[in-house]
Amino acid sequence: MKKYRPIDPTLNPRFTGIRTFMRLPYKQETQNVDFAIVGVPFDNAASYRPGARYGPEAIRSASPLVRTYSPYHQINVFDYVSGVDFGDVPVLPGDIQETYKKIEEVIYPLCQAKVIPIVLGGDHSITLGELRAINRTYGKVAIVQFDSHTDVGDVHLGQKYTHGTPFRRAVEEGLIDPEYSIQIGMRGSLDGPEEIDDSKELGFQVISADEFYAMGIADVIKEIKNRVNDKPVFMTFDIDFIDPAFAPGTGTPEVGGVLSREALQLIRGLTDIQFVGFDLVEVLPKYDHSEITSSLASNIIFEMIALLAVKNRKNV
Template sequence: MARLAALILAASLVASASAHAPEGESHELWQAKYGNAMDLSFSGVVTFAHLPHHKCLEAPDQAFDIALVGMPFDTSVSYRPGARFGPNAIRQGSRRHASNRAFSIPWNSNPLTAGATIVDCGDTPVSPYDPALALDQMETAYSTLLARKVATEFTEKYGGTKAHALDGREHPKLISLGGDHTIALPALRALAKVYGPVAVLHFDAHLDTWNGNLYNGAWTEQSKITHGSVFWKASTEGLISNTSSIHAGIRTRLSDFDDLTHDSDVGFKLLTTDDIDEMRPSGIVRAIKERVGDAPVYLSLDIDVVDPSMAPATGTPESGGWTTRELKAILRGLSSLHIVGLDLVEVSPAYDTSAELTGMAAADLVQEFLGMLTRGMGAARGRTEWRPAVSRGVLHDERGEERAAGTGTGEGAHDEL
């Protein structure tokens, strides 16, 4: 007790001296103790990549170019629940990401310092008891944030989607952190008000276009809306293009061939997981770009497109998926698309390993999203995308030509697909 009392007394004396010290001396003491220290990877309040956190829905004047928004909803899953904890898991997985250590060799840039104002808006309040209310809450939140003015000239100059907007202006880009795949529906409802029907670029092991009327247990109108029928519902509401949408990475089992016929009727073209064996990532990229064209695009990525050996924490895992490296290569080839919104869904951390494999993989993929947005915007320079392959100090492009690695910091250091 005597030792404790002495410690308390010492602490109070230091506090008293600090309180009465001139401001300059206090600052010098801080500098001597801590320097210009910022949060370490394992310290501080958890936001995505240590980005500034704002309760954007409560701050109507908060402007941004890109915002990450949690959608902790999982009330419409068909197998394993738990994705309501996905936004937190993705943020936890991003703790080693930060603006001072986010330079990407493949992108040859740092997306967090490329010029866009990027914030973490926290989680949207959603009801865990009433799915209809939750969908309305998410749509309202998405529409509210989408209507914000962009923060900097970066988006005004390089956004590339102004021509698609019904009001003729640039809108910020939102990255939704799911949550189950149902969260795509309120996002598409909000986006359709701004852009009209959009193309959907859907990375997933499953189609998610199943007819909600045929679901076992779908006895009410609301129960027909699930994470497996979300794009069917979006199609019936006229929210998505039936000539420009495409799946990538599909490997699910089907009831029968009629599922594929129905999927085509909904408006999707299909690329399976196995297609990558012959097409390679570059071929997948070309097929996607040919299908999507110049349409405004909503990119929706279910973490189960990745093989469960690399991302086990998901509600409906399927073996034989793409590797994270393959998926990253594909994403890096798509930055010239006119992306108007993105999501990463179905991370259910209760099924993860103690090493948090899925959360880290998801965070890395969201980092690629930021690379796509900032590279596609900031390097509008003809709106080309860059995907170098670094091998033994040499960059190779698809024509077999070579450039010395590290000979440039922009277009000269990369080769166009």
């Protein structure tokens, strides 16, 4: 079976070539492919800083420095997975409903072919389009959400479809099962207690940042695994989950977040979960000093890919 993998950096310097993720081949095909990187450069649903539409480009540009061997898992990732960069969804700036249709048109065929989509955002509104596509293949899924906000608002600035509302809409549309879903990292000042209470009333388990610090990484990983059980799982990672000292390039920064190393440890521990999709959203290059946010984002995505490789290694 042909495997798609990054260009060998011992033969081609890392600063050469087209900027695909990790210099994977740019191919829009699904045969012999385990995962596909998909960019969704849309930020018209952001409520504060614009510019996350440039997130996919920035993450790809930072990614050639990511190597292929995981010392934590002791695995050469691309010995067990084949991946491509599928390019970007042709979004329609200013039209979120048409953009949702475009997202679904790209993601659904990947899901049907059992190719795991790994989406680069874009603001967090795009996740609703992804979940619509995933639901058509897998039915209701559990979500593991790393974020500083619950994003279960009903109406924001008079709009029902924003980066602060996607998970309420997903529950209303029957796309996810909140009884198996968990949100981790919520922190910061609020407009009112309903920002957390509404999420719990919808059925989500919420672990605030303070609760996370009290529990410790190992116990949070156990809690996540217990919550999702054996359901198909979608992981959504808002980069503002991480403290802005380590990820300043984001649209709605909240102080008091986790360290970058803690975020990586969390992802690495999520083995033995049936992941059917991932995204990483809200990277905003304009505020990213020395590319530290996009570099971190590219490493988090590598850890997502490594989880797929570990699963495949167990099946060999």
